[in-house]
Amino acid sequence: MSAISIAYAALFYLAALVLVVGLVSKIAQYWRTPAPLKIATTPAPMTRTGAAFRVAREVTLFESLFKGEKLLWVLAVLFHAGLLLVVVRHLRYFIADVPTLLVLIQPIGVYAGFAMVAGLAGLLARRFLNPRVRYITNPSDIAMLVLLIAIGVSGLFMKFVLPTDILAVKAFFLGLMRFSIQPLPVHPGLLIHLGLVAALMIVFPFSKLLHAPGVFFSPTRNQADDPRERRHVAPWAAGYDAKRGF
Amino acid sequence: MAAKFDTPPLNLDHDVPDNPALTPDSMAHSRPFLAKPEHQEPLGFPGTLVDDWHDKAIGKMGELLGKYRSLQVYMDSCVKCGACSDKCHYFLGTGDPKNMPVARQDLMRSVYRKYFTPAGKLFGSFVGARELTQDVLDEWYTYYHQCSQCRRCSVFCPYGIDTAEISMAAREILDHVGMGQKYCNEIITKVHKIGNNLGLPERALADTMEGLEEDTLDDTGHDIKFPVDVEGAEVLLVTPSADFFAEPHVDGLIGYAKVFHQLGISWTVSSEASEAANFGMFIGSYDQMHKIANRIRKAALDLKVKRIVFGECGHAWRVAYSFLNTYAGPWDFLDPRYPVPQHILEVTYGAIKNGGIRLDKDANAGMVLTMHDSCNVARASRMGDFPGGQFVIPREVIKASVPKFVDMAEDTIFEKTFCCGGGGGLLTDDLMEIRVKGAMPRMNALKQVVEQHGVTHMAAICAICKSQFTKVLPYYGMDMNMIVSVHQLVSNAIQLGTNKS
Numbered sequence: 001m002s003a004i005s006i007a008y009a010a011l012f013y014l015a016a017l018v019l020v021v022g023l024v025s026k027i028a029q030y031w032r033t034p035a036p037l038k039i040a041t042t043p044a045p046m047t048r049t050g051a052a053f054r055v056a057r058e059v060t061l062f063e064s065l066f067k068g069e070k071l072l073w074v075l076a077v078l079f080h081a082g083l084l085l086v087v088v089r090h091l092r093y094f095i096a097d098v099p100t101l102l103v104l105i106q107p108i109g110v111y112a113g114f115a116m117v118a119g120l121a122g123l124l125a126r127r128f129l130n131p132r133v134r135y136i137t138n139p140s141d142i143a144m145l146v147l148l149i150a151i152g153v154s155g156l157f158m159k160f161v162l163p164t165d166i167l168a169v170k171a172f173f174l175g176l177m178r179f180s181i182q183p184l185p186v187h188p189g190l191l192i193h194l195g196l197v198a199a200l201m202i203v204f205p206f207s208k209l210l211h212a213p214g215v216f217f218s219p220t221r222n223q224a225d226d227p228r229e230r231r232h233v234a235p236w237a238a239g240y241d242a243k244r245g246f
Numbered sequence: 247m248a249a250k251f252d253t254p255p256l257n258l259d260h261d262v263p264d265n266p267a268l269t270p271d272s273m274a275h276s277r278p279f280l281a282k283p284e285h286q287e288p289l290g291f292p293g294t295l296v297d298d299w300h301d302k303a304i305g306k307m308g309e310l311l312g313k314y315r316s317l318q319v320y321m322d323s324c325v326k327c328g329a330c331s332d333k334c335h336y337f338l339g340t341g342d343p344k345n346m347p348v349a350r351q352d353l354m355r356s357v358y359r360k361y362f363t364p365a366g367k368l369f370g371s372f373v374g375a376r377e378l379t380q381d382v383l384d385e386w387y388t389y390y391h392q393c394s395q396c397r398r399c400s401v402f403c404p405y406g407i408d409t410a411e412i413s414m415a416a417r418e419i420l421d422h423v424g425m426g427q428k429y430c431n432e433i434i435t436k437v438h439k440i441g442n443n444l445g446l447p448e449r450a451l452a453d454t455m456e457g458l459e460e461d462t463l464d465d466t467g468h469d470i471k472f473p474v475d476v477e478g479a480e481v482l483l484v485t486p487s488a489d490f491f492a493e494p495h496v497d498g499l500i501g502y503a504k505v506f507h508q509l510g511i512s513w514t515v516s517s518e519a520s521e522a523a524n525f526g527m528f529i530g531s532y533d534q535m536h537k538i539a540n541r542i543r544k545a546a547l548d549l550k551v552k553r554i555v556f557g558e559c560g561h562a563w564r565v566a567y568s569f570l571n572t573y574a575g576p577w578d579f580l581d582p583r584y585p586v587p588q589h590i591l592e593v594t595y596g597a598i599k600n601g602g603i604r605l606d607k608d609a610n611a612g613m614v615l616t617m618h619d620s621c622n623v624a625r626a627s628r629m630g631d632f633p634g635g636q637f638v639i640p641r642e643v644i645k646a647s648v649p650k651f652v653d654m655a656e657d658t659i660f661e662k663t664f665c666c667g668g669g670g671g672l673l674t675d676d677l678m679e680i681r682v683k684g685a686m687p688r689m690n691a692l693k694q695v696v697e698q699h700g701v702t703h704m705a706a707i708c709a710i711c712k713s714q715f716t717k718v719l720p721y722y723g724m725d726m727n728m729i730v731s732v733h734q735l736v737s738n739a740i741q742l743g744t745n746k747s
């Protein structure tokens with residue numbers, strides 16, 4: 001077993017641990033922290049089901065962003081939809097018997113890779129070209145886009161320029177899932193690609209990528225417009241009724 | 247006194263003003279007067295900047311992060327996409343990049359990252375983290391008082407990040423280290439001492455209402471009551487204190503009285519809760535909002551009323567509609583057939599629909615109306631029983647009262663309405679420059695309909711909007727009397743005694 005295989009196995013265990021523990025503790029924090037007041041941005045749905053649909057529209061259609069800026073919306077959809085399809089396409093590395101549906105979407109996944117990189121390139125360009133966005137950009141915002149672009153480009157590089165032994169890659173990841181370390185092909189493109197993916201997993205819970213869980217917890221979006229019908233009191237504010245003094 | 251400044255030019259070819267060129271720090275000089283100890287201490291805040299302000303501020307921030315999900319989630323979630331960056335009227339009117347909503351949030355987010363996140367502790371400015379210094383604290387004071395908490399930015403943010411929540415938290419922290427704002431805290435002190443924002447004592451209030459009764463009798467020949475502290479009245483009317491005497495507000499109050507009279511509903515105001523405004527919201531204080539809101543509960547109990555109705559006021563309606571149940575409920579002692587609280591426009595609209603009142607549009611002949619949706623009504627509350635009722639109901643009432651109504655450009659009304667520029671605790675002379683500049687997008691949209699459709703008047707349903715417009719309209723070459731209350735139109739048009747004695 002090569003040192004590289006062992007190092008990458010260790011790296012992926014670490015990355016998975018950080019990602020899961022980090023995200024779970026962030027989600028737990030959001031869950032625990034109450035929203036003491038009703039602050040839905042109105043007009044808002046009047047029922048909780050309606051509010052759940054509102055959040056679902058934000059997640060799938062980027063509804064508010066569409067109101068905000070059309071070009072950004074297009075780039076955001078290109079990137080995120082691309083990313084989603086690419087992730088789905090990668091499931092084949094983790095499932096021994098790939099289901100037919102997953103086989104069928106493989107070709108789409110390749111286009112999705114290009115869409116994702118194109119979207120990201122547009123987002124990166126925008127960070128330099130739009131003076132308002134340039135003003136609010138931190139180095140980490142650029143680094144995040146460069147990281148994602150590098151992941152995408154190194155992946156496409158293996159697909160179109162210098163293929164690697166994907167059966168061995170699959171064996172490596174299936175092995176990790178059984179806690180057994182299989183040899184990883186020593187291929188520069190692959191090692192870069194996987195190293196960057198592990199880095200992404202590690203930074204995820206400490207970065208603005210928290211927007212992914214965050215959108216589900218945003219009170220302006222997930223609350224129903226029913227304050228006159230339902231009394232809403234946060235646990236920490238329960239003692240306030242007694243403080244009235246009359 | 248404030249330095250001279252230029253009123254921003256209008257461009258009537260565009261519905262929403264063009265993005266200004268960035269002019270960093272162009273509004274760095276705009277700061278409201280600091281609260282004096284006598285306005286801080288009665289509210290439980292330190293009189294002047296405390297020695298350990300740094301630790302106190304970070305401590306308070308930690309406390310708020312644990313109490314408000316909005317703050318915690320919004321500190322983490324922003325991706326710096328910039329969708330909100332050109333949505334703030336203060337940015338459009340000033341070009342100061344710190345008035346872009348995301349940049350305004352970042353003033354606090356940078357500190358959050360430094361003290362509350364591993365990334366900020368390890369990587370500092372690479373992730374936009376910075377220490378809390380006195381300069382940073384001053385910057386907070388400056389730019390969190392250039393936010394009217396109007397929530398326009400929140401409409402366009404893919405995660406609904408609401409800069410108002412962050413401004414409120416910042417002001418709460420500033421209050422707790424001894425850097426309160428004079429305007430808000432002085433007013434809150436008055437509410438506790440006297441019962442209303444204007445410091446109008448009980449006797450003066452009773453005299454004013456008596457005077458209104460006499461004037462209205464002279465004008466109409468009808469004995470229309472303006473009751474104060476009447477036990478057993480059906481309705482407790484809670485209205486902004488400006489309604490008691492300032493123009494054009496008072497004409498709205500006369501309108502409410504005529505509607506109640508015509509419907510045969512007995513009503514009263516309370517001298518102890520003679521104020522709908524709740525400036526506790528502007529300073530982000532749960533405690534103050536709670537105290538101020540509970541004056542209304544006490545008045546309702548003392549006067550044994552069956553319903554609570556609010557007059558025309560924007561932020562007051564937000565606190566009433568969205569928060570009153572939380573702070574001052576439950577309302578099981580009131581008549582369950584009516585929502586608590588109700589907006590006066592809900593009452594009037596219902597009465598128009600069921601024939602309880604009749605309106606004669608000719609009474610307002612020559613008027614062409616448009617309507618300014620007040621931010622807090624538009625984006626933080628509702629009227630009626632369907633989403634968006636807050637837009638439909640006032641317009642239906644206006645249309646029933648005047649011969650012609652025209653809406654302003656689509657991107658400047660309804661949920662996308664532009665703030666008047668004076669909300670969120672900025673309605674003070676020491677902030678005149680930011681108020682005038684922030685009014686520009688609304689003034690632009692108004693001027694468009696004035697020139698294209700002959701609009702003569704703009705109705706607003708908020709005391710702050712009305713006061714602000716009265717002040718800023720002349721800067722844009724328009725007449726301050728263009729601004730009217732919705733119930734002033736109703737007051738002119740209502741047919742008294744036509745279907746009831």
Ligand code: HEM
Nearest residue numbers: 058059062065075076123141144145209212215325327404
């Ligand atoms: C619930 C799932 C998610 C939703 C609803 C969502 C939504 C959004 C939206 C609306 C934007 C703003 C538009 C833009 O700048 O593209 C955005 C930005 C971004 N998202 Fe997501 N996202 C999700 C998951 C993810 C994931 C899993 C990643 C990465 C692994 C990611 C990476 C990014 C990045 C890097 C940006 C900033 C782009 C820039 O710098 O301009 N997102 N996201």
Ligand code: SF4
Nearest residue numbers: 334393394396397399
């Ligand atoms: S809440 Fe209103 S005033 Fe404050 S930043 Fe957002 S748009 Fe500007």
Ligand code: SF4
Nearest residue numbers: 324325327328330403
């Ligand atoms: S729209 Fe929301 S996520 Fe985008 S920069 Fe503004 S606050 Fe941040």
